[in-house]
Amino acid sequence: MQFCFRLAIVVSILAIGAPSICAQEDAKDIVAAQIRSQGYECSSPQSATRERKASRPDEMVWLLKCEGATYRVRLIPHLAAKVERLDEK
Numbered sequence: 001m002q003f004c005f006r007l008a009i010v011v012s013i014l015a016i017g018a019p020s021i022c023a024q025e026d027a028k029d030i031v032a033a034q035i036r037s038q039g040y041e042c043s044s045p046q047s048a049t050r051e052r053k054a055s056r057p058d059e060m061v062w063l064l065k066c067e068g069a070t071y072r073v074r075l076i077p078h079l080a081a082k083v084e085r086l087d088e089k
Contacts, residue, residue, distance in 0.1 A: 032048075035071060046065045049062065058076070059074055061073070070086045
């Protein structure tokens with residue numbers, strides 16, 4: 001429950017256009033924790049960048065860079081995240 005609450009706060013902060021370094025750090029850690037809970041490997045998350053053009057009001061899309069892997073993560077309320085591993089080139 002605490003994870004969902006923190007995620008909602010971070011998403012709200014970023015959605016209203018008031019990003020801060022603290023919120024970006026939280027987003028990186030929260031999105032990484034979500035994909036790890038679904039079985040994906042993400043040790044040492046490095047950054048999470050919101051893909052505004054791919055996002056919708058009810059689905060936020062993040063580009064998550066971890067040590068050794070990059071993922072496109074679609075967060076949908078009340079459902080598991082849709083995770084796509086991107087090739088590193």
